[in-house]
Amino acid sequence: MELIQDFNKIxxxxxxxxxxxxxxxxxxxVNDCANIILALGGSPVMADDPKEAEEMVSxxxxxxxxxxxxxxxxxxxxxxxxxKANSLGIPVVLDPVGVGATKLxxxxxxxxxxxxxLSVLRGNMSEIKNIYGSGGIIRGVDSxxxxxxxxxxxxxxxxxxxxxxxxxxxxxxxISDGDKxxxxxxxxxxxxxxxxxxxxxxSLIGLCCGTKENPLQAAVxxxxxxxxAGEKAYExxxxxxxxxxxxxxxxDAIGSFSIKDLEKRGKxxxx
Amino acid sequence: MELIQDFNKIxxxxxxxxxxxxxxxxxxxVNDCANIILALGGSPVMADDPKEAEEMVSxxxxxxxxxxxxxxxxxxxxxxxxxKANSLGIPVVLDPVGVGATKLxxxxxxxxxxxxxLSVLRGNMSEIKNIYGSGGIIRGVDSxxxxxxxxxxxxxxxxxxxxxxxxxxxxxxxISDGDKxxxxxxxxxxxxxxxxxxxxxxSLIGLCCGTKENPLQAAVxxxxxxxxAGEKAYExxxxxxxxxxxxxxxxDAIGSFSIKDLEKRGKxxxx
Amino acid sequence: MELIQDFNKIxxxxxxxxxxxxxxxxxxxVNDCANIILALGGSPVMADDPKEAEEMVSxxxxxxxxxxxxxxxxxxxxxxxxxKANSLGIPVVLDPVGVGATKLxxxxxxxxxxxxxLSVLRGNMSEIKNIYGSGGIIRGVDSxxxxxxxxxxxxxxxxxxxxxxxxxxxxxxxISDGDKxxxxxxxxxxxxxxxxxxxxxxSLIGLCCGTKENPLQAAVxxxxxxxxAGEKAYExxxxxxxxxxxxxxxxDAIGSFSIKDLEKRGKxxxx
Numbered sequence: 006m007e008l009i010q011d012f013n014k015i016x017x018x019x020x021x022x023x024x025x026x027x028x029x030x031x032x033x034x035v036n037d038c039a040n041i042i043l044a045l046g047g048s049p050v051m052a053d054d055p056k057e058a059e060e061m062v063s064x065x066x067x068x069x070x071x072x073x074x075x076x077x078x079x080x081x082x083x084x085x086x087x088x089k090a091n092s093l094g095i096p097v098v099l100d101p102v103g104v105g106a107t108k109l110x111x112x113x114x115x116x117x118x119x120x121x122x123l124s125v126l127r128g129n130m131s132e133i134k135n136i137y138g139s140g141g142i143i144r145g146v147d148s149x150x151x152x153x154x155x156x157x158x159x160x161x162x163x164x165x166x167x168x169x170x171x172x173x174x175x176x177x178x179x180i181s182d183g184d185k186x187x188x189x190x191x192x193x194x195x196x197x198x199x200x201x202x203x204x205x206x207x208s209l210i211g212l213c214c215g216t217k218e219n220p221l222q223a224a225v226x227x228x229x230x231x232x233x234a235g236e237k238a239y240e241x242x243x244x245x246x247x248x249x250x251x252x253x254x255x256x257d258a259i260g261s262f263s264i265k266d267l268e269k270r271g272k273x274x275x276x
Numbered sequence: 277m278e279l280i281q282d283f284n285k286i287x288x289x290x291x292x293x294x295x296x297x298x299x300x301x302x303x304x305x306v307n308d309c310a311n312i313i314l315a316l317g318g319s320p321v322m323a324d325d326p327k328e329a330e331e332m333v334s335x336x337x338x339x340x341x342x343x344x345x346x347x348x349x350x351x352x353x354x355x356x357x358x359x360k361a362n363s364l365g366i367p368v369v370l371d372p373v374g375v376g377a378t379k380l381x382x383x384x385x386x387x388x389x390x391x392x393x394l395s396v397l398r399g400n401m402s403e404i405k406n407i408y409g410s411g412g413i414i415r416g417v418d419s420x421x422x423x424x425x426x427x428x429x430x431x432x433x434x435x436x437x438x439x440x441x442x443x444x445x446x447x448x449x450x451i452s453d454g455d456k457x458x459x460x461x462x463x464x465x466x467x468x469x470x471x472x473x474x475x476x477x478x479s480l481i482g483l484c485c486g487t488k489e490n491p492l493q494a495a496v497x498x499x500x501x502x503x504x505a506g507e508k509a510y511e512x513x514x515x516x517x518x519x520x521x522x523x524x525x526x527x528d529a530i531g532s533f534s535i536k537d538l539e540k541r542g543k544x545x546x547x
Numbered sequence: 548m549e550l551i552q553d554f555n556k557i558x559x560x561x562x563x564x565x566x567x568x569x570x571x572x573x574x575x576x577v578n579d580c581a582n583i584i585l586a587l588g589g590s591p592v593m594a595d596d597p598k599e600a601e602e603m604v605s606x607x608x609x610x611x612x613x614x615x616x617x618x619x620x621x622x623x624x625x626x627x628x629x630x631k632a633n634s635l636g637i638p639v640v641l642d643p644v645g646v647g648a649t650k651l652x653x654x655x656x657x658x659x660x661x662x663x664x665l666s667v668l669r670g671n672m673s674e675i676k677n678i679y680g681s682g683g684i685i686r687g688v689d690s691x692x693x694x695x696x697x698x699x700x701x702x703x704x705x706x707x708x709x710x711x712x713x714x715x716x717x718x719x720x721x722i723s724d725g726d727k728x729x730x731x732x733x734x735x736x737x738x739x740x741x742x743x744x745x746x747x748x749x750s751l752i753g754l755c756c757g758t759k760e761n762p763l764q765a766a767v768x769x770x771x772x773x774x775x776a777g778e779k780a781y782e783x784x785x786x787x788x789x790x791x792x793x794x795x796x797x798x799d800a801i802g803s804f805s806i807k808d809l810e811k812r813g814k815x816x817x818x
Contacts, residue, residue, distance in 0.1 A: 032303040032574045033310050033322050039575050039742040044790045049742065050645070051575050054618040057651035064648060076325040076349060078618060103321070106335060109328035198531070200310040200320065248315045249527025256791025260740070303574040304581050304593050347596040347620060374592070377606060380599035469802070471581040471591065519586045520798025 011222040012267050015213050019046045024066035024215030026208065029053045029082050031073025031102065034201030038069075038208040044259040045230070047212040058082040059089040066215030068095055069208055070121075072113055073102040080113050087121030096124035096214040096223075100207040104128070105135035123169040124220040127207045127228075130156065133173045137163050153177050157186050157276060172224045174206060180228060182221040189225065190272035191232025193239045199252050206231040209259075225273060233270045234258035282493040283538050286484050290317045295337035295486030297479065300324045300353050302344025302373065305472030309340075309479040315530040316501070318483040329353040330360040337486030339366055340479055341392075343384055344373040351384050358392030367395035367485035367494075371478040375399070376406035394440035395491040398478045398499075401427065404444045408434050424448050428457050428547060443495045445477060451499060453492040460496065461543035462503025464510045470523050477502040480530075496544060504541045505529035553764040554809050557755050561588045566608035566757030568750065571595045571624050573615025573644065576743030580611075580750040586801040587772070589754040600624040601631040608757030610637055611750055612663075614655055615644040622655050629663030638666035638756040638765075642749035646670070647677030665711040666762040669749045669770075672698065675715045679705050695719050699728050699818060714766045716748060722770065724763040731767065732814035733774025735781045741794050748773040751801075767815060775812045776800035 018024075026042050028035070028051045035051055042049035052061040055078065062068050068090040070083050090097050099121075101114045114136065117123075128136070130153060137159050156179040164171040164183035173179045178189040196202040210227035214220055238254035239245070289295075297313050299306070299322045306322055313320035323332040326349065333339050339361040341354050361368050370392075372385045385407065388394075399407070401424060408430050427450040435442040435454035443451045449460040467473040481498035485491055509525035510516070560566075567590045572580055577593055584591035594603040597620065604610050610632040612625050632639050641663075643656045656678065659665075670678070672695060679701050698721040706713040706725035714722045720731035738744040752769035756762055780796035781787070 031322075033306050035575050036307060036578060036742065040790070040794075043740050043742055050648075051573075051616055052645075052649070053616065054651065056619075057617075057649035060649040060651070074322055074324065075328075077327075103323075106321075107323070107328035107331040109325065109331070198314050200307065200314055244528070244532060246532035247528035248311070248531030249524040252311075252527070253524055253791040253795055256794070257786070257789035260790030261786060261788035302593075304577050307578060345593055345595065346599075348598075374594075377592075378594070378599035378602040380596065380602070469585050471578065471585055515799070515803060517803035518799035519582070519802030520795040523582075523798070524795055 008222060008225065008273060009268055011218065012226050013264050015216050015218050015223060015226055016264050018216035018218065019212065022066065022216065023048050024212055025050055025064060026067050026069060026211045026215055027052065027062045027065035028069045028071065028208065029058060029079055029086060030069060030071035030204065033073060034204040037201040038204055040256060041205045041259055042208055042212055044256055045209060045212055045262060047215065053079050053082050055081045055085055058086045062086045062090050062095060063093060065095060067211045068097045069100070069211035070097065070117060071100040071102060071204055071207060072110060073204065075110065075113055083113065083117055084120050087117060091122050096220060097121055098125045098127065098207055098211045098214055099123050100204060101128050101132050101136060104132050118167060123167060124214050125170040125172060125210050125224045126167060127172040127174060127210055127224065129203060130173055130175050133159060133163065133171065153179065161186060170220045170224045172210065172228055174203065174228060178228050180221070180224050185221065186276050187225050187273055188276050189229050189232060191229055191236060191270065193235045195239050195251060196235045198248055202231065229267060229271050229273060230262060233266050234262060236270065279493060279496065279544060280539055282489065283497050284535050286487050286489050286494060286497055287535050289487035289489065290483065293337065293487065294319050295483060296321055296335060297338050297340060297482045297486055298323065298333045298336035299340045299342065299479065300329060300350055300357060301340060301342035301475065304344060305475040308472040308476055311527060312476045312530055313479055313483050315527055316480060316483055316533060318486065324350050324353050326352045326356055329357045333357045333361050333366060334364060336366060338482045339368045340482035341368065341388060342371040342373060342475055342478060343381060344475065346381065346384055354384065354388055355391050358388060362393050367491060368392055369396045369398065369478055369482045369485055370394050371475060372397070372399050372403050372407060375403050389438060394438060395485050396441040396443060396481050396495045397438060398443040398445060398481055398495065400474060401444055401446050404430060404434065404442065424450065432457060441491045441495045443481065443499055445474065445499060449499050451492070451495050456492065457547050458496050459545055459547050460500050460503060462500055462507060462541065464506045466510050466522060467506045469519055473502065500538060500542050500544060501533060504537050505533065507541065550764060550767065550815060551810055553760065554768050555806050557758050557760050557765060557768055558806050560758035560760065561754065564608065564758065565590050566754060567592055567606060568609050568611060568753045568757055569594065569604045569607035570611045570613065570750065571600060571621055571628060572611060572613035572746065575615060576746040579743040579747055582798060583747045583750055583801055584754055586798055587751060587754055587804060589757065595621050595624050597623045597627055600628045604628045604632050604637060605635060607637060609753045610639045611642070611753035612639065612659060613642040613644060613746055613749060614652060615746065617652065617655055625655065625659055626662050629659060633664050638762060639663055640667045640669065640749055640753040640756055641665050642746060643668070643670050643674050643678060646674050660709060665709060666756050667712040667714060667752050667766045668709060669714040669716060669752055669766065671745060672715055672717050675701060675705065675713065695721065703728060712762045712766045714752065714770055716745065716770060720770050722763070722766050727763065728818050729767050730816055730818050731771050731774060733771055733778060733812065735777045737781050737793060738777045740790055744773065771809060771813050771815060772804060775808050776804065778812065
């Protein structure tokens with residue numbers, strides 16, 4: 006895998022710099038996001054009040070915006086902090102959780118896309134299709150559009166339109182920077198039975214972006230780490246229905262993750 | 277157990293429809309509530325901003341209102357969304373966490389009861405007595421009224437007054453629709469040593485209600501599942517003080533729950 | 548260890564009174580804080596709306612203020628509730644998470660210190676130095692000032708200035724009431740790889756203070772319990788990188804904690 010040198014560089018920078026990843030995120034999965042950042046060697050900070058969020062992001066290596074439980078306070082901060090990050094050259098990653106489910110989510114995501122320059126946009130197929138404009142069907146915050154059909158074209162076109170990396174995660178993850186397109190075949194369907202695995206993937210991408218390496222490689226790496234961690238956790242699960250134990254093992258897999266896991270297990274191919 | 281056919285029907289509908297359970301809930305136990313819904317096969321969504329909550333509930337199969345960390349934003353949404361759910365025929369389940377501890381909680385719960393038609397009200401004896409009007413003693417959010425004395429009468433009368441199922445959970449759970457009364461003797465006291473087991477029971481009831489089956493059976497089933505899961509988790513616990521491991525095993529038990537567990541272990545009797 | 552009688556008294560009171568610990572805290576680690584209070588035998592309550600927080604604290608044995616994700620709502624409540632607790636003789640413990648990272652945090656913490664009489668202030672070296680005025684370097688919410696140099700003098704002086712116990716936690720914890728100074732050498736560096744261990748330590752101190760025993764001993768006891776629990780959890784960890792399992796075992800260690808652990812493992816010395 007030709008990407009392995011790039012991944013190694015990102016790994017080393019995480020280990021050396023311990024990137025601070027500022028999150029404006031939802032209150033459902035925020036603890037998991039903080040723990041996954043720490044488990045892989047970064048440092049998380051969550052601060053969403055408009056009166057301090059711009060100052061906080063100034064200290065950060067990257068910014069994660071997650072609209073999962075958006076409200077008046079966070080909506081104001083998304084824009085303020087996103088712009089501040091842009092002005093300081095700090096990479097911004099957006100997770101448009103449930104966009105399309107309500108007008109407020111759609112409006113909020115549109116205004117972020119209009120006013121903030123993203124490094125990476127990560128969503129499931131329903132969310133990305135909604136942004137793309139082809140009417141992704143949304144029901145709540147879980148994707149009900151499992152078909153990855155047309156994913157390559159959507160990722161390419163949307164990436165060019167938004168001038169950022171687009172990561173569509175699902176059974177096969179599709180990631181593009183508008184030029185190259187990667188497919189990733191890691192992961193396991195049990196990940197969808199635990200809340201926050203999408204959010205955590207976005208946080209890992211945010212951490213990888215915090216190294217200031219190429220955002221395409223950062224997005225591919227963050228996504229692949231989550232997929233491989235899911236596989237490792239599932240493999241050692243004695244009872245395959247034991248969701249609670251799976252969650253623990255998932256965090257174990259991230260905490261003990263190494264470049265060798267990517268080398269041996271990564272199923273990434275350029276298409 | 278005559279209820280087993282009804283439970284089976286609910287189980288099958290959950291498996292088939294994957295009901296979307298909209299929560300307006302507290303930020304302490306929200307992650308546990310989301311995970312327990314997923315573990316039993318439903319789909320959770322949490323969205324509490326008044327500007328989107330009505331639209332979100334329109335997509336849902338049921339609605340859970342939990343006042344655990346109520347604030348200006350959620351108080352407004354409770355009423356808006358509850359009414360919207362009523363207008364659409366979506367079942368509403370209320371968890372009046374800590375009602376009676378403060379005037380704000382009492383006022384909020386009263387206004388929900390006045391303006392929203394519930395399918396199920398679930399609380400501990402202190403909370404239910406407060407609503408009933410016999411002055412349940414409240415200290416914080418945990419029940420300090422362990423006596424189930426008079427529970428049958430309270431459940432019956434309150435159920436008739438509110439025209440909804442009333443579930444009083446405790447050492448013995450008492451559930452009534454104003455006509456029938458069930459006692460459930462499942463569960464284990466260790467459940468009280470973990471935060472959120474009450475909230476999670478309410479969420480499970482919400483999920484069962486999301487099948488649109490009879491709310492009495494839904495409430496009995498959700499409550500019994502939690503009790504049995506607690507028993508199963510406790511039985512396999514090597515060190516009975518290991519609260520952390522207990523929490524993991526509790527989620528394992530929900531994730532691997534089957535109708536057989538209800539059949540073999542359910543201690544439900546009509547009184 | 549001469550403190551052991553005092554610890555025993557605190558333990559017995561927790562077991563007898565089940566102190567109610569009111570938290571106004573952040574939404575990242577709130578679930579862990581609630582669970583750790585329950586695991587050691589207390590009762591947690593989280594309520595942050597200014598319209599009910601004063602009434603809620605009136606029922607409590609102690610109050611924990613944690614500024615981790617402060618916002619307009621909680622900032623107002625910190626002061627209102629802190630004053631109310633003071634007027635009722637309820638001990639107040641402050642965790643100035645990330646103070647110095649932003650002006651808002653600094654201003655908020657200053658106004659709490661000005662208007663509320665604390666029993667215990669607990670922070671890492673960066674945070675305490677910021678309050679002390681010697682310019683602790685802050686980056687996000689994690690301490691990057693690992694040197695404990697000068698810690699004894701800072702703890703002593705700040706304690707005298709604020710007229711409260713000051714607990715600086717780190718590789719060696721330093722705790723003073725302005726007269727005595729204790730060093731605690733328990734704990735393990737893996738605790739820093741899990742989010743919320745600082746917040747949880749503050750909550751344990753809050754629980755110990757809820758017994759109304761001497762706040763110096765309460766602070767030493769709460770801090771030592773966390774350190775020993777970390778050691779016990781780490782020792783039985785098969786793979787030392789398994790952060791997820793470590794978190795579970797940490798809660799197990801708190802749930803099964805006994806006075807014997809303090810007696811056998813406590814590394815506390817007066818200096």
